[in-house]
Amino acid sequence: xxxxxxxxxxxxxxxxxxxxxxxxxxxxxxxxxxxxxxxxxxxxxxxxxxxxxxxxxxxxxxxxxxxxxxxxxxxxxxxxxxxxxxxxxxxxxxxxxxxxxxxxxxxxxxxxxxxxxxxxxxxxxxxxxxxxxxxxxxxxxxx
DNA sequence: GCCAACGTTGGC
DNA sequence: GCCAACGTTGGC
Numbered sequence: 281x282x283x284x285x286x287x288x289x290x291x292x293x294x295x296x297x298x299x300x301x302x303x304x305x306x307x308x309x310x311x312x313x314x315x316x317x318x319x320x321x322x323x324x325x326x327x328x329x330x331x332x333x334x335x336x337x338x339x340x341x342x343x344x345x346x347x348x349x350x351x352x353x354x355x356x357x358x359x360x361x362x363x364x365x366x367x368x369x370x371x372x373x374x375x376x377x378x379x380x381x382x383x384x385x386x387x388x389x390x391x392x393x394x395x396x397x398x399x400x401x402x403x404x405x406x407x408x409x410x411x412x413x414x415x416x417x418x419x420x421x422x423x
Numbered sequence: 424g425c426c427a428a429c430g431t432t433g434g435c
Numbered sequence: 436g437c438c439a440a441c442g443t444t445g446g447c
Contacts, residue, residue, distance in 0.1 A: 288445090290444095312430075333445060333446090334444080334446080342445085342446075382446080400427090400428075400444080400445055400446060401427095401428065401429065401444050402444095403445095
């Protein structure tokens with residue numbers, strides 16, 4: 281059973297283009313237990329949306345821009361000196377044909393329940409299958 | 424640049 | 436163990 285997720289990154293720090301160029305890259309720097317617990321629950325082959333947070337219009341604004349796949353499950357984050365938090369590895373799968381903006385998600389009643397809308401500070405969150413399919417459709421790609 | 428939400432820290 | 440102060444995230 282594949283599960284679905286959403287992970288945020290500030291494009292000024294790490295953008296979708298950076299990830300697509302790199303291929304596989306560790307997802308480090310999460311310092312929130314709720315987000316870390318979500319990463320802990322990820323299995324190999326799970327999919328996640330790559331979301332640009334805090335993005336200026338130069339980067340296309342706040343939007344879901346791509347899809348990644350879990351290639352390595354939760355392990356201690358080498359960038360965390362306290363040893364409390366972990367990381368996973370993501371492989372870039374594909375870019376959305378058209379990015380799905382936060383404003384679009386907020387204006388879609390079927391997506392109003394997403395943590396992306398309700399809990400703006402959470403950086404890694406689960407996405408239910410129906411929402412995954414709908415966002416893929418809005419983004420112009422197959423689920 | 425501002426500020427709401429919310430997590431963390433430290434005094435008691 | 437409570438809670439005020441403070442720091443950070445991220446939308447606007």
